[in-house]
Amino acid sequence: KQEVTQIPAALSVPEGENLVLNCSFTDSAIYNLQWFRQDPGKGLTSLLLIQSSQREQTSGRLNASLDKSSGRSTLYIAASQPGDSATYLCAARTSGTYKYIFGTGTRLKVLA
């Protein structure tokens, strides 16, 4: 059974810092992994999707990596801004299924 864990649960950093959010999963037979952002009281905004055959994906200041053998994905945010403050969720889809298993998220606060 796939389980997804995100560490840390909360993170507070000064503006301009580069930071890394961690996501680990127990079943390495994943089809893909998707990172989302969720603002308070809002739905999820898709950030990056990594297929199982890929090692990383980049979009602007965001870079997500995937290491299936170690059961880990990281989301790297460069030059953080106060507008990056939100909860970041990772979700893994196991091969042979169509549903995402989500972590509980990392609540990020970027201080101006």
Place this chain on the structure above:
Amino acid sequence: GAGVSQTPSNKVTEKGKYVELRCDPISGHTALYWYRQSLGQGPEFLIYFQGTGAADDSGLPNDRFFAVRPEGSVSTLKIQRTERGDSAVYLCASSLNPTNEQFFGPGTRLTVL
């Protein structure tokens, strides 16, 4: 273009009542998903539709929960005899096909008093 929309945005009901939550996916998306999110938790999968059929309903917690997608577009999640524990945000997502990224709607916040 228009994203996934969900109505109502908020629903307050009394214990024991019946509720319907609606999801309008992105036009042309064949796959539709329902998730439920409790406070401080990540979304939990409920059901997945491919076209009109429920391809995976393993996440529905019990037989009080039912969902339909009769024409392969709009979907309705139906909850009978609501309980206080059903209170949560119900999220809908769609994707072009099951292998593509999922796009989420804003959710319906259900409160059962």
